[in-house]
Amino acid sequence: MKYMLLIYSSPATWDALTQAERDELERAHSELYYELVWSGEWVGGNALADPSRSVGVRVRDGVPVTTDGPYVEVKEHLAGYDVVDCESLERALEIAARIPDAAICGVEVRPIMDVGGMEM
């Protein structure tokens, strides 16, 4: 079963970290990454650029309209994601808890929809 681990961050909590704490966060995350690659559970994942680099796209009457900046202003934003393929939801939650951002802001675990299915 594949899960997406959505990693949230907020400027307030991030700014409060010391440089050493930020380095440790990077280190812990890359350690987890190698563990997941090694266990054969890692499918993909990326860090996202600062929300100020976002460009919103809306199509109205067939015309795309772009707006700079995040779609909505929020206190917490999506800072990155990991996709894992693991045995159970319990295991996915265990991995999510190991993402250092879970201790600072939060991580959300969502199942990824399967493209296959059984007739009923």
Next chain:
Amino acid sequence: MDPPRPAGQPATAAGQSATAAGQSAGGDGRPAAAGPAAAASLDELLRGLAPRVLGAVLRRYGDFDRTEDAVQEALLAAALQWPGEGVPRNPHGWLVTVATRRLTDQWRSEAARRDREANAAALDPATRPAAGTPSAGAPAADAALTGSGPSATGGPDAAAGGAPAGPAGWAGWAVDDTLTLLLLCCHEALSPASQVALTLRAVAGLTTAQIASAFLVPEATMTRRITRAKRSIAEAGARFGPPPDGDYGARMQAALHTLYLIFNEGYTATSGDELHRAELTGEAIRLTRQVHRLLPADGEVAGLLALMLLTEARRPARTTADGALVPLAEQDRSRWDRAQLREGIDLITATLPRALIGPYQLQAAIAAVHAEAARAEDTDWPQIVALYQLLERRAPNPMVTLSQAVAVAEVRGPRAGLELIAPLARDDRIAGHHRLTAVRAHLLELAGDTAAAHAAYQLASQQTTSRPEQRYLRGRAARLVDPQHPQRP
């Protein structure tokens, strides 16, 4: 053409292999050698040979991890060379020889690496072990693990000419290497997902890229899983040979479950871009057919094969052209594959009276009853209810109760079905599962409780993590409030 033979490779090795190939060809009806074959039949030939080649090399060297890699490389070499140069007279011998050479090369290069690490002087190529020198890199740990590494004096080449090494009692295990490998790949030290991946590679002869593509994960991820699975087997001390006494039954059950999972993975594929995944049903049927041929008296093997055939026969009718799911009751039965249905029905009919009845046979029997109905309304539901009752007694499981409830509703009405599933809401294994909610929705719809059915279909569509199922469930919900909804068949 002659097999490429490493220097010093005794000709007897090829001779032995020829005998082995001849024997397996006899048991399998597969030609021992083919002429200039079409790509499809070459692929079939190679994949049929894969487990036997692996078995032959494993029996000599025991090192499952490296041997399996070496056999994959040999298969790849054959797939590249044979179309141009023709299939060798003795394909099995050719593959064994090439795989053995790759294995030897790998041991040598590992030994050379260790030497280099141990001594800076070894950087000079002149000090590297010469070809044919007994390799210091004979995998001591693996040899100790399996008790069948290359002999200390002769090296792999000499061992290739000698008698196969193996655990005591090996000779009494008169079963094909394919089955031995399958049982090894389904070792209890592995998770079901790892058993599936390793079986597809080592027994079915698929490449890691193909398996990764079927399971929609990056190739590197699948490589790691397969490597880990092989290590786990080595760490558990398992060897290539019959499972220990008392383990056979459990291992066989795990093997059948693995084949079933491979089949299901392919069967649930619904869209065209999932071709690799859809091919898994063919792989599962091919492997199960081989096991059935080796163990014709095993009723559960026959039952599983019949179940796969009867299920696969419905594939052309189970989805619309755009990938939407069609429930059994609404399938166009003229699109069912008659030949597969016939084979499945004949197989289960012949098996049931003479074998010890088990869950796969009962599921196949249920599928056969469905297959025998020309129209959905001709279905012999009382017989299906009876079969589900037997199944529930033998293999109690909430999924069986759900299917039974649908059948009971056809015989005794939807309220009887709803009563049967009521306790499942308190069963942790299935409470909150979309299948329970979907069956409840179906039974409520039959009972005429449209509002409750609508709510249940909507809830089920939120609970499922399958896109085609979600589409189907939303369609059901929509047609309850709007009978003109396009999803209406």
